[in-house]
Amino acid sequence: xxxxxxxxxxxxxxxxxxxxxxxxxxxxxxxxxxxxxxxxxxxxxxxxxxxxxxxxxxxxxxxxxxxxxxxxxxxxxxxxxxxxxxxxxxxxxxxxxxxxxxxxxxxxxxxxxxxxxxxxxxxxxxxxxxxxxxxxxxxxxxxxxxxxxxxxxxxxxxxxxxxxxxxxxxxxxxxxxxxxxxxxxxxxxxxxxxxxxxxxxxxxxxxxxxxxxxxxxxxxxxxxxxxxxxxxxxxxxxxxxxxxxxxxxxxxxxxxxxxxxxxxxxxxxxxxxxxxxxxxxxxxxxxxxxxxxxxxxxxxxxxxxxxxxxxxxxxxxxxxxxxxxxxxxxxxxxxxxxxxxxxxxxxxxxxxxxxxxxxxxxxxxxxxxxxxxxxxxxxxxxxxxxxxxxxxxxxxxxxxxxxxxxxxxxxxxxxxxxxxxxxxxxx
Amino acid sequence: xxxxxxxxxxxxxxxxxxxxxxxxxxxxxxxxxxxxxxxxxxxxxxxxxxxxxxxxxxxxxxxxxxxxxxxxxxxxxxxxxxxxxxxxxxxxxxxxxxxxxxxxxxxxxxxxxxxxxxxxxxxxxxxxxxxxxxxxxxxxxxxxxxxxxxxxxxxxxxxxxxxxxxxxxxxxxxxxxxxxxxxxxxxxxxxxxxxxxxxxxxxxxxxxxxxxxxxxxxxxxxxxxxxxxxxxxxxxxxxxxxxxxxxxxxxxxxxxxxxxxxxxxxxxxxxxxxxxxxxxxxxxxxxxxxxxxxxxxxxxxxxxxxxxxxxxxxxxxxxxxxxxxxxxxxxxxxxxxxxxxxxxxxxxxxxxxxxxxxxxxxxxxxxxxxxxxxxxxxxxxxxxxxxxxxxxxxxxxxxxxxxxxxxxxxxxxxxxxxxxxxxxxxx
Numbered sequence: 001x002x003x004x005x006x007x008x009x010x011x012x013x014x015x016x017x018x019x020x021x022x023x024x025x026x027x028x029x030x031x032x033x034x035x036x037x038x039x040x041x042x043x044x045x046x047x048x049x050x051x052x053x054x055x056x057x058x059x060x061x062x063x064x065x066x067x068x069x070x071x072x073x074x075x076x077x078x079x080x081x082x083x084x085x086x087x088x089x090x091x092x093x094x095x096x097x098x099x100x101x102x103x104x105x106x107x108x109x110x111x112x113x114x115x116x117x118x119x120x121x122x123x124x125x126x127x128x129x130x131x132x133x134x135x136x137x138x139x140x141x142x143x144x145x146x147x148x149x150x151x152x153x154x155x156x157x158x159x160x161x162x163x164x165x166x167x168x169x170x171x172x173x174x175x176x177x178x179x180x181x182x183x184x185x186x187x188x189x190x191x192x193x194x195x196x197x198x199x200x201x202x203x204x205x206x207x208x209x210x211x212x213x214x215x216x217x218x219x220x221x222x223x224x225x226x227x228x229x230x231x232x233x234x235x236x237x238x239x240x241x242x243x244x245x246x247x248x249x250x251x252x253x254x255x256x257x258x259x260x261x262x263x264x265x266x267x268x269x270x271x272x273x274x275x276x277x278x279x280x281x282x283x284x285x286x287x288x289x290x291x292x293x294x295x296x297x298x299x300x301x302x303x304x305x306x307x308x309x310x311x312x313x314x315x316x317x318x319x320x321x322x323x324x325x326x327x328x329x330x331x332x333x334x335x336x337x338x339x340x341x342x343x344x345x346x347x348x349x350x351x352x353x354x355x356x357x358x359x360x361x362x363x364x365x366x367x368x369x370x371x372x373x374x375x376x377x378x379x380x381x382x383x384x385x386x387x388x389x390x391x392x393x394x395x396x397x398x399x400x401x402x403x404x405x406x407x408x409x410x411x412x413x414x415x416x417x418x419x420x421x422x423x424x425x426x427x
Numbered sequence: 428x429x430x431x432x433x434x435x436x437x438x439x440x441x442x443x444x445x446x447x448x449x450x451x452x453x454x455x456x457x458x459x460x461x462x463x464x465x466x467x468x469x470x471x472x473x474x475x476x477x478x479x480x481x482x483x484x485x486x487x488x489x490x491x492x493x494x495x496x497x498x499x500x501x502x503x504x505x506x507x508x509x510x511x512x513x514x515x516x517x518x519x520x521x522x523x524x525x526x527x528x529x530x531x532x533x534x535x536x537x538x539x540x541x542x543x544x545x546x547x548x549x550x551x552x553x554x555x556x557x558x559x560x561x562x563x564x565x566x567x568x569x570x571x572x573x574x575x576x577x578x579x580x581x582x583x584x585x586x587x588x589x590x591x592x593x594x595x596x597x598x599x600x601x602x603x604x605x606x607x608x609x610x611x612x613x614x615x616x617x618x619x620x621x622x623x624x625x626x627x628x629x630x631x632x633x634x635x636x637x638x639x640x641x642x643x644x645x646x647x648x649x650x651x652x653x654x655x656x657x658x659x660x661x662x663x664x665x666x667x668x669x670x671x672x673x674x675x676x677x678x679x680x681x682x683x684x685x686x687x688x689x690x691x692x693x694x695x696x697x698x699x700x701x702x703x704x705x706x707x708x709x710x711x712x713x714x715x716x717x718x719x720x721x722x723x724x725x726x727x728x729x730x731x732x733x734x735x736x737x738x739x740x741x742x743x744x745x746x747x748x749x750x751x752x753x754x755x756x757x758x759x760x761x762x763x764x765x766x767x768x769x770x771x772x773x774x775x776x777x778x779x780x781x782x783x784x785x786x787x788x789x790x791x792x793x794x795x796x797x798x799x800x801x802x803x804x805x806x807x808x809x810x811x812x813x814x815x816x817x818x819x820x821x822x823x824x825x826x827x828x829x830x831x832x833x834x835x836x837x838x839x840x841x842x843x844x845x846x847x848x849x850x851x852x853x854x
């Protein structure tokens with residue numbers, strides 16, 4: 001049986017899971033999962049009857065009848081759209097129409113729906129930075145959607161490259177339909193896209209009619225610096241779909257995320273409504289509707305928090321900031337005498353930083369690093385669209401015990417020094 | 428923006444929703460939703476900590492830590508696979524390997540995953556009876572998968588037609604990859620596929636290497652007659668994927684269903700494992716994993732019920748049987764003097780029956796029937812692959828108030844007599 005899949009990309013992720021499984025005592029700096037310490041299952045489950053009460057009173061139903069209606073099939077695009085639209089506005093400055101919110105079974109579904117809706121013809125192409133998030137490349141691979149990479153490392157060169165790429169695609173008879181970006185605390189790089197780059201890229205997208213898929217799972221976790229406006233908020237042309245998720249602010253198991261479609265699509269309100277309807281049609285044949293229990297949980301939590309998650313995530317934010325600081329301090333100490341060859345960035349938020357090493361770090365190195373030093377980083381090349389980033393790794397600090405960060409970095413330091421000695425000896 | 432979608436099929440469903448919305452006082456015999464009276468939200472939510480306790484004790488975790496792990500991301504193909512495999516064996520005689528269970532966000536996702544996995548090439552074709560379930564045709568339409576209909580009304584002609592169709596496809600350079608069937612209490616027809624037909628079709632499928640997608644949402648709801656073996660249980664060749672759901676036995680809002688892949692695929696165990704892996708890869712890029720809260724709810728309910736849902740569904744079964752009997756009695760009475768021109772079947776289970784009328788009943792007639800007689804049946808042509816069934820309707824008895832069935836049928840009777848008078852006058 002031939003299987004045309006995102007196999008290569010997934011194979012490396014499976015490989016990494018296996019490494020973690022084979023070395024359970026290794027310190028993992030590979031997993032970008034949210035910190036479990038803040039998961040409060042019972043509190044969240046208790047939010048469901050809270051939403052049920054509100055649902056009952058709004059519709060003039062008994063509490064029991066409201067429960068029965070919640071347990072039934074329901075509106076494809078969701079039922080807590082208004083309260084979600086309110087939270088996005090309040091917490092992230094993303095002000096959209098609740099009727100343009102499409103609630104999905106986790107943000108991944110919304111991403112897949114958007115890519116499938118936008119790239120219906122075989123010559124429709126998605127543009128993304130290289131490296132980029134594997135959840136996006138997986139959808140493209142599985143459905144035969146071509147991804148064209150942007151190579152610029154410097155923010156101020158991205159818009160020009162985007163324009164060139166779009167132009168080149170047009171000459172080839174293809175259409176650049178979507179641009180996938182994580183402007184805040186990118187996965188995997190941990191970087192923030194500058195305000196100028198956001199505006200310049202929006203101009204190109206408006207001109208070339210490219211829809212920006214702005215994925216923002218980490219936006220609530222900024223540890224320093226001023227909050228930057230989202231591309232959705234900066235957009236004047238109607239070219240940004242905003243992708244949101246509650247997997248990081250609450251927990252992954254709620255599997256509630258979604259897409260906010262702009263008021264108009266390049267100025268055309270009917271086209272935006274048609275896109276919302278098309279996403280719903282696709283969803284109805286994938287997952288019918290997002291679990292109304294899980295939607296009620298989100299709805300109840302947002303009611304309990306007066307529509308904002310800022311206060312709720314404050315302890316997590318403090319925890320992630322502390323982990324980032326511990327990681328940065330440990331790196332400073334461990335690699336003090338190698339600053340000329342080992343470099344890393346200081347992320348202003350999110351879950352990751354990246355590190356450039358003076359040698360290639362791929363599958364073989366992860367395995368050796370886990371076996372010999374009992375620490376697991378993530379090769380950045382796993383995220384590459386073109387086989388680049390061979391000498392870099394991603395370090396996640398979101399779900400590692402604070403007390404293990406120093407030791408993890410010390411082990412990584414030993415591995416790096418040993419590799420360097422081998423390299424030096426070979427020269 | 429051009430949109431290549433299952434629009435036409437969905438448009439008629441939307442039309443029907445609009446009719447229901449426009450005439451809220453009409454008695455609906457159109458909706459095949461499960462009866463809400465049996466939804467017990469709080470009881471089901473209370474099952475989550477029940478599963479959490481079991482999960483904790485099995486893994487040697489504290490209750491709180493088990494909750495944190497449940498709230499996290501998890502295994503793509505699910506965590507309650509074993510308890511589900513046990514329930515399928517106990518309740519439905521479907522004995523498969525728990526490692527071959529792929530748990531999905533509702534059965535619709537499993538159906539979509541299977542169709543996409545099996546029909547990866549543009550010449551891969553799905554075969555289905557005409558009329559058939561709209562959730563299947565929607566997936567095919569959205570992803571450009573060709574559906575070839577089986578027209579035979581008689582069970583004992585189906586296998587021969589299937590063999591012919593597969594042969595014809597082969598000559599055209601196409602491959603019949605999957606056969607979609609609801610053998611028990613079919614949606615929309617309400618019929619049961621005979622044991623002989625099941626076996627004969629399995630023989631053809633084994634020979635032609637066609638995978639049967641056996642969808643069985645209504646199998647637990649048999650009101651009379653002997654339980655028949657599922658095609659999965661009858662299969663000796665390794666050609667049946669069994670699709671299951673908890674939307675009807677518990678409630679739709681749990682959004683838990685899935686696929687059980689056979690031990691071997693046409694005798695090849697590695698191919699079966701590869702298919703399980705492929706379904707998981709596809710799922711990981713669609714919904715990542717099915718909500719572990721919802722899985723814990725299913726797991727907890729199954730623990731509480733000693734692994735079987737038979738006892739839990741007994742009151743529902745009695746209710747549905749009573750509704751069926753009320754509907755059949757009302758039809759007998761209402762159409763007593765028209766038995767030569769108005770015919771219907773007596774379903775042994777499930778949610779539906781179908782009725783043949785002496786005139787066409789399509790969109791215009793639904794609208795008139797709702798407006799003039801305040802009753803809403805479902806045109807059977809909405810489910811047709813080829814524009815057939817123009818003179819038939821589907822009557823759902825699952826989610827209608829028992830006290831309204833008589834009146835609903837009386838109204839339908841008035842509509843039918845009026846239409847006939849018009850027809851007669853025209854002759």
